[in-house]
Amino acid sequence: MEIQCLLLSLSGIFTLSVLADNPCKVREDLTADCSHLKLSTIPSNLPNNIKILDLSHNQLKQLPAANLTKYDQLVRLDVGFNTVHRFEPELCIYLPFLKVLNLQHNELVKISEKYFASCLQLTELYLNANGISSVNGNPFEKLENLLVLDMSHNKLTSTTLGNKQQLMNLEELYFSSNQVSVLSKEAFGFLGNTTLQKLDLSSNPLKEIQAGCFQAIRNFSILVMQKTQLNPHLTEQICSELAHTGINTLLLNEVHLLRITNTTFRGLADTDLKVLDISGNSLSEIDNNSFVFLQKLESLNLENNDISVLRSRAFNGLSEVQLLNLKKFFSPKGIKIDDQSFQWLKKLKNLNMEDNKMIPITEYTFIGLESLRNLSLSEATLKQQTITNKTFSSLSGSPLIHLNLSKTGVARLEHGAFSCLKHLQVLDLGLNQIDQEFFGHEFEGLANIETIYLSYNKRLTLTSNSFNFVPGLRKLNLRKTALTFLDPNPSPFTALQNLSVLDLGNNNIANIQEDVFKGLFNLKILNFQHNNLARLWKHANPGGPVLFLRGLNNLEILNLLSNGFDEMPPTAFKGLSNLRVLKLGENNVNILPAALFHDQTSLKVLDLHKNLVTTVEMEIFQNVFNSLEVLEMGGNPFDCTCESIAWFANWLNTTNASVPLVQSEYICNTPSRYHGISVANFDVSPCKEVAPFQFFAFTFTFTSTFIMLVLVIHFQGWRIQYYWTVSVNRVLGFKEIDPLHEHFEYDAYIIHAKQDNSWVEENLIPLEKDTACKLKFCYEERDFEAGISNLTAIVNSIKQSRKIIFVITLDFLNDPWCRRFKIHHAFQQAIEQSRDSIVLIFLEDIPDYRLNHTIHLRRGMFKSRCILDFPAQSERVNAFNQKLKIALGSTNLIK
Numbered sequence: 001m002e003i004q005c006l007l008l009s010l011s012g013i014f015t016l017s018v019l020a021d022n023p024c025k026v027r028e029d030l031t032a033d034c035s036h037l038k039l040s041t042i043p044s045n046l047p048n049n050i051k052i053l054d055l056s057h058n059q060l061k062q063l064p065a066a067n068l069t070k071y072d073q074l075v076r077l078d079v080g081f082n083t084v085h086r087f088e089p090e091l092c093i094y095l096p097f098l099k100v101l102n103l104q105h106n107e108l109v110k111i112s113e114k115y116f117a118s119c120l121q122l123t124e125l126y127l128n129a130n131g132i133s134s135v136n137g138n139p140f141e142k143l144e145n146l147l148v149l150d151m152s153h154n155k156l157t158s159t160t161l162g163n164k165q166q167l168m169n170l171e172e173l174y175f176s177s178n179q180v181s182v183l184s185k186e187a188f189g190f191l192g193n194t195t196l197q198k199l200d201l202s203s204n205p206l207k208e209i210q211a212g213c214f215q216a217i218r219n220f221s222i223l224v225m226q227k228t229q230l231n232p233h234l235t236e237q238i239c240s241e242l243a244h245t246g247i248n249t250l251l252l253n254e255v256h257l258l259r260i261t262n263t264t265f266r267g268l269a270d271t272d273l274k275v276l277d278i279s280g281n282s283l284s285e286i287d288n289n290s291f292v293f294l295q296k297l298e299s300l301n302l303e304n305n306d307i308s309v310l311r312s313r314a315f316n317g318l319s320e321v322q323l324l325n326l327k328k329f330f331s332p333k334g335i336k337i338d339d340q341s342f343q344w345l346k347k348l349k350n351l352n353m354e355d356n357k358m359i360p361i362t363e364y365t366f367i368g369l370e371s372l373r374n375l376s377l378s379e380a381t382l383k384q385q386t387i388t389n390k391t392f393s394s395l396s397g398s399p400l401i402h403l404n405l406s407k408t409g410v411a412r413l414e415h416g417a418f419s420c421l422k423h424l425q426v427l428d429l430g431l432n433q434i435d436q437e438f439f440g441h442e443f444e445g446l447a448n449i450e451t452i453y454l455s456y457n458k459r460l461t462l463t464s465n466s467f468n469f470v471p472g473l474r475k476l477n478l479r480k481t482a483l484t485f486l487d488p489n490p491s492p493f494t495a496l497q498n499l500s501v502l503d504l505g506n507n508n509i510a511n512i513q514e515d516v517f518k519g520l521f522n523l524k525i526l527n528f529q530h531n532n533l534a535r536l537w538k539h540a541n542p543g544g545p546v547l548f549l550r551g552l553n554n555l556e557i558l559n560l561l562s563n564g565f566d567e568m569p570p571t572a573f574k575g576l577s578n579l580r581v582l583k584l585g586e587n588n589v590n591i592l593p594a595a596l597f598h599d600q601t602s603l604k605v606l607d608l609h610k611n612l613v614t615t616v617e618m619e620i621f622q623n624v625f626n627s628l629e630v631l632e633m634g635g636n637p638f639d640c641t642c643e644s645i646a647w648f649a650n651w652l653n654t655t656n657a658s659v660p661l662v663q664s665e666y667i668c669n670t671p672s673r674y675h676g677i678s679v680a681n682f683d684v685s686p687c688k689e690v691a692p693f694q695f696f697a698f699t700f701t702f703t704s705t706f707i708m709l710v711l712v713i714h715f716q717g718w719r720i721q722y723y724w725t726v727s728v729n730r731v732l733g734f735k736e737i738d739p740l741h742e743h744f745e746y747d748a749y750i751i752h753a754k755q756d757n758s759w760v761e762e763n764l765i766p767l768e769k770d771t772a773c774k775l776k777f778c779y780e781e782r783d784f785e786a787g788i789s790n791l792t793a794i795v796n797s798i799k800q801s802r803k804i805i806f807v808i809t810l811d812f813l814n815d816p817w818c819r820r821f822k823i824h825h826a827f828q829q830a831i832e833q834s835r836d837s838i839v840l841i842f843l844e845d846i847p848d849y850r851l852n853h854t855i856h857l858r859r860g861m862f863k864s865r866c867i868l869d870f871p872a873q874s875e876r877v878n879a880f881n882q883k884l885k886i887a888l889g890s891t892n893l894i895k
């Protein structure tokens, strides 16, 4: 008993370990994928009830039926790409439900009559690429349910697979890439009275077609004969043999048919042929009346041929054709199209003339195309680069809806260029060379137009009237067109009340009016990426930020990627409550105003990647993150402190939204001990515990030391400060490391009133001699030529200075030169670079209101270490100097 138990458990362990070793992938739908595993035996440890077993691309030499008996539920067995050279007839007995058997790319050179004798239930059998050179007897006789038989890529010289009628239910027979050179009268006799639909005879060296060869299978409907060398005579013969058959689709592509005459398709006259493919044939001529026999044809593919003259009667008879493919149809050496060549195609709906060179279009070219809906000339260079009111006048009788003129080399649209196309809804003029001003008449007559695609053109200039004739426009694409506005008032878009998509991306637009989109109540998608809109949203912008999105209350997708934005007005997105996708990535945004996303309660996608965002605070983001499905915020310099990031780290850990690249792109930048780690790994637990303790510690320390401090500071405060700063700098050195590693010519530029020259010379300039910190000032009186300060020199010097020192006295406030220009410019730069680069030195006691009144500054705008008071007592000057050095050495980055 015990031994039995032991054996049982041993065998259990054994099975388990084998199962664990099993390299096949078994999926829930009972599919076992054992392909590409270099197997030389059939795995014996798969679940017994699998329905699909893929053993392809292995090293099986045999397929022993016994090894498969346990998988008796198999419906599909794929043994392709092995080296099996024998097939055991028992297999079909052991696998009674097998329907699909794939034996392609093996070595079953000889097909024995016994092989498939028991495979009654099989519906698909693949024997392609086995090197089979002949079939003796009737090996497929018993396959009564077979629908698909693939014998392609073998070495068969005859299509005859048996000497009596069989395969009653066969629908598709693949015979391509064999050695069949003669289609004899008996070729398909074994398929007599079957339901064959599709026959593929591609890539056979056909030389002879005997009369009656298709008669046994005359109900078939699809004949594929690609890549076979057929001369015009053989082609004509094939068509004759197809007479009185059910042929519906005939593929004769790449058969070296060089010429079509009025007899080529004569044999098809009494058929119902609907689809004919004669593409890729280097056809150089189509005679008049070549297609008169194809009265029922609906689709004709003539792509990739070499026609130099399209004769006026070439398409005669194609009265039912709806789809005509003339892509790359013409010879690149030169084209002539007889006038009215298309007049026969009364039912043609789709005409593809893409990718032809130098198409000559006259006033008569397209006459008679009474049903044409789609015309594509994409990548077809037009002979005339200017579109006039004559170019498409031959289409005036067509109900054309879709005209594709992309990549056609169009350079100019004249007045009324499309005036005949009253039904046109979509006009694609993208990727051209158009270089012009639009005054409106270019689009005159396009009464039903909905989409105009003008993206990727050379240079477009809009006027107030550009779209006056197309007020129904819904989509307007103007991406990368070097777009400018000739007269911005009123906006060219004002006429487009129905507009729902507007693409203005990649135009380098820097200036627009606040009301540029006024009245576009229906706008849903606005693409404004890769422009230069940063200035418009600066609060320092004269007249305040330009809120150009105001009123676009139905906007759903807004793309403002890469615009240089470093400031966002709090009301930038106010009212955009339907916004679903907002892309603000690749800008320079650091601080987001608290109310910024106030109205975005149903946002699904927010993209803020590659900005300068350091903190992700609940107050700003909670509301917008609520409904979010995708967040893209990687590549920001996150500050991983409790205050800045704890809430976000927690959100990342708990959200259901998708945050792509959360581990690799959301990286802490500061503080240094977290530098380089992923925000998602930021440990938030200490943040929760620390807060109450901190508060206690703070209150205790505060109360117990306050009184003492007050006393000490009162008497010796400056001295304490002095020693403190000195000792700090002994340890840390003067200059903080500037992470941007920018190089500046000067450490500081000094702005001061004339009257304070002597103070500067006595108190600041001597600091340059201090070897410990190696300061270098830019001092106009000394560093500018003969003391002459011209504007450019000042601007340049300010740019080349790391810091800017304001020496503030009453004289300074009254000096107009200082006030108007220099201060303004210094600020401009500080703002542009988002830099904390200004240091104020007060020589006199100046009240804050005066500062604000005269130079629009408040002390509160600066860090305390950047505001220095020059002491009246000489023994405190050393302390002052020390503080100044720190202020000058501190980093410019706003922290």
Ligand SMILES: *[C@@H]1O[C@H](CO)[C@@H](O)[C@H](O)[C@H]1NC(C)=O
Residues within 6 Å of the ligand: 040, 041, 042, 043, 060, 062, 063, 064, 067
């Ligand atoms: C079939 O099973 C036998 C016995 O288990 C085994 O020796 C043989 O290798 C198997 N053959 C294949 C091709 O799997």
Ligand SMILES: *[C@@H]1O[C@H](CO)[C@@H](O)[C@H](O)[C@H]1NC(C)=O
Residues within 6 Å of the ligand: 165, 189, 192, 193, 216
């Ligand atoms: C098709 O079947 C009919 C009888 O149903 C028979 O007379 C005829 O010979 C068969 N055709 C061929 C080609 O076997």
Ligand SMILES: *[C@@H]1O[C@H](CO)[C@@H](O)[C@H](O)[C@H]1NC(C)=O
Residues within 6 Å of the ligand: 192, 193, 194, 195, 216, 218, 219
């Ligand atoms: C061909 O199809 C027609 C109707 O579709 C049918 O009546 C006829 O018997 C079929 N002939 C053969 C040989 O299958």
Ligand SMILES: *[C@@H]1O[C@H](CO)[C@@H](O)[C@H](O)[C@H]1NC(C)=O
Residues within 6 Å of the ligand: 262, 263, 289
């Ligand atoms: C075919 O073209 C030849 C001249 O190339 C002409 O003589 C003949 O009448 C045409 N046949 C038909 C059916 O159009």
Ligand SMILES: *[C@@H]1O[C@H](CO)[C@@H](O)[C@H](O)[C@H]1NC(C)=O
Residues within 6 Å of the ligand: 288, 311, 312, 313
């Ligand atoms: C084709 O037909 C047109 C119009 O009937 C005729 O002018 C032209 O000569 C014909 N071309 C050829 C090669 O038969």
Ligand SMILES: *[C@@H]1O[C@H](CO)[C@@H](O)[C@H](O)[C@H]1NC(C)=O
Residues within 6 Å of the ligand: 349, 350, 373, 374, 402
């Ligand atoms: C015209 O072309 C467009 C796009 O290429 C396609 O969606 C549409 O179905 C076509 N119209 C017709 C009538 O074939």
Ligand SMILES: *[C@@H]1O[C@H](CO)[C@@H](O)[C@H](O)[C@H]1NC(C)=O
Residues within 6 Å of the ligand: 389, 390, 416, 419
């Ligand atoms: C086409 O434009 C020309 C001037 O460029 C004008 O004289 C002519 O009337 C216009 N034709 C139509 C049909 O509008």
Ligand SMILES: *[C@@H]1O[C@H](CO)[C@@H](O)[C@H](O)[C@H]1NC(C)=O
Residues within 6 Å of the ligand: 354, 376, 378, 404, 405, 406, 426, 427, 428, 453
């Ligand atoms: C115009 O044709 C080009 C090339 O086939 C295609 O990429 C583009 O989408 C088409 N334009 C329209 C509006 O369908």
Ligand SMILES: *[C@@H]1O[C@H](CO)[C@@H](O)[C@H](O)[C@H]1NC(C)=O
Residues within 6 Å of the ligand: 649, 650, 653, 680, 681, 682, 683, 684
């Ligand atoms: C994320 O949440 C899981 C539990 O939901 C917790 O075990 C884990 O520590 C959290 N990780 C972080 C980084 O907060």
